[in-house]
Amino acid sequence: MTDTVVPGVEPTLSIQLQNFSAEAPEQGWGPVLELARVADEVGVDRVVVSDHIAFGEQLDAYGDPASGGTAGGRQPTGPDGHWLEPLTLLAVIAGQTQRVRLGTAILLAALRTPAVLAKQAATLDVLSGGRLDLGVGIGWQREEYEVAGLDFGRRGALLDQALAVCRVLWTERSAAFADGDLRFERIHAMPEPVQPGGVPIWVSGRINARTVDRLVRFGAGWIPWGEHVADPGPGIATLRQALADAGRDPAALQVQGQLPVVRDAQGAPELAATMAGVGPLLELGITDLRFSQRWGTDLGATRDLLAATVAAFRAEVGRA
Numbered sequence: 001m002t003d004t005v006v007p008g009v010e011p012t013l014s015i016q017l018q019n020f021s022a023e024a025p026e027q028g029w030g031p032v033l034e035l036a037r038v039a040d041e042v043g044v045d046r047v048v049v050s051d052h053i054a055f056g057e058q059l060d061a062y063g064d065p066a067s068g069g070t071a072g073g074r075q076p077t078g079p080d081g082h083w084l085e086p087l088t089l090l091a092v093i094a095g096q097t098q099r100v101r102l103g104t105a106i107l108l109a110a111l112r113t114p115a116v117l118a119k120q121a122a123t124l125d126v127l128s129g130g131r132l133d134l135g136v137g138i139g140w141q142r143e144e145y146e147v148a149g150l151d152f153g154r155r156g157a158l159l160d161q162a163l164a165v166c167r168v169l170w171t172e173r174s175a176a177f178a179d180g181d182l183r184f185e186r187i188h189a190m191p192e193p194v195q196p197g198g199v200p201i202w203v204s205g206r207i208n209a210r211t212v213d214r215l216v217r218f219g220a221g222w223i224p225w226g227e228h229v230a231d232p233g234p235g236i237a238t239l240r241q242a243l244a245d246a247g248r249d250p251a252a253l254q255v256q257g258q259l260p261v262v263r264d265a266q267g268a269p270e271l272a273a274t275m276a277g278v279g280p281l282l283e284l285g286i287t288d289l290r291f292s293q294r295w296g297t298d299l300g301a302t303r304d305l306l307a308a309t310v311a312a313f314r315a316e317v318g319r320a
Contacts, residue, residue, distance in 0.1 A: 009254050011278075011317040012045035012288045013310060016105065017093075018295075019049040019084040022077045027297070029084065033096060035295055035302065040097035042307040043314075046288065047093070048103035048135065049086040053111055055079040056143030065206075068140035068155075070226045087120050094128035102128055105223055105256065106137035106204045110158035111148045114165035114182070115189065122170060122193045130194030135223050135256075136163065137204035156210050163201060163218045170198035202256065207235040215239055216246045221254030221288070232257060236285040257286035261293065269293065271308060275316040282317070289313070 017032050025031075039047050055078075061067040062075040077083070090102045102124070109117055125132040138155045139145075145152040161179050168175045169189040176185040193199050204223035205211035215222055222239055224232045232255060240250035259281065262273035281289060291309055295302050314320070 009252060009287050010319065011282060011313075012101075013259075013313045014046035014048060014101075014103070014256070014288050014290050015039060015044055015306075016290065016292065017047050017049050017089075019086060019089050020052070020077055021082045023080070024082055031295075031297065032084075032089070033093065034299055036093045036100070037096055038299065038303050038306055040100040042303060043310040044100055044306060046101040046103050046133065048105040048133075048290075049084070049089055050105060051086045051107045052081075052083045052141075053085075053108065053144055054147045055081070056141065059141075061140050061142070064140070065226055067142070068138055070229075087124060090132070091124055091127065094124060094131065099131075101131045101133055103133035103135055103202070105135040105202070107134060108139045108144065109134070109136040109162045110138065110150065110155050111144065112162065114162040115169065117162055118166040118169040119189060121166065121199045122189075122191060125193035125195060125199050126191050132193070132195075132199050133202055133221070134199045135202035135204055135221075137223070137225065156214075160214060160217075163214070166201075167198060167218065200254075202254070207238050212239060212242045216242050216248065220252070221256065223256045229258065232286065233284045240285070253285070254287045255285055256288045256290060257281050257284070259289040259291050261291065269305065269309070271312045275312050278313065278316045 017036060019032060036047050057079050059075040059079065062069040063071065063073045065071050086104050086107055094102060112120070121132060121134055136159060138159055142152040145155060150158060161182060164179065165177055165182070168177050169187070170193050173188060175187045175189065177183065200220035201218045202221035202223050203211060203215040203219040204225050206226045206228060222235070224235060228235045236253070236255055239253055243250045243253060259274065260277050262270045264270050278289060293305070
């Protein structure tokens, strides 16, 4: 296998919805839903939301790679920040949109009981018409696992177990599973997801043996973390090789990456200059380009900017 595999998936443009706030938002959460509707209307390919269930009082671990954080990182809210549960929010958004894909980036999947997670994700996929992408990771906060009654030190194993249960319940009519203390047989859990094979899983993490194995077993895509955010190329090459070694198509690997936004003196995006950065990312193997912007309260201006961004992106990648 060479390092110049051409991705077999169409480049997509995504935005992150801010489903968190340092304190209760003055305007409520309506603007988040409005932004999702606008993204759907103007042709954004995917909207994603993030996840926290609870916080301890010390958040320094976010900046500690040894705990699963990212070097120098800073948690965007304090312990009393308001975070909407992502699958619940995406269910609401699904009912107000028609075509935009709905993703988590990321969901702390191991904090959910595996069978319940499988049911929630399948239900959301059915109700959205097959639009769900499940981005998952292990997290960095010990207290978040403790409050769920789980062992933080086993979070990787718990995530693998949750993904394995989801797969078997999504794909087998009389499902059986055995892993440690979790065992079942002849279990039925309908409806199955609309998407063949189940909801696509995007694995987040640094490139190490555990992440590579997780993606090869379960993943449709990779969400780089830590040092790989700025330099994803070597990680993409590693994952493609691992997929090829496992008999999977390396060209089908999807990878999320940040599209650097060039701004003018007033801080507004310069779209032509920004889109010049698309080509190099595609050459690296990035397939889903995240456009980051602090969205204001002027819905008309937001619609105009998003529509112009979508048009510029599609022209750059040769999409109609």
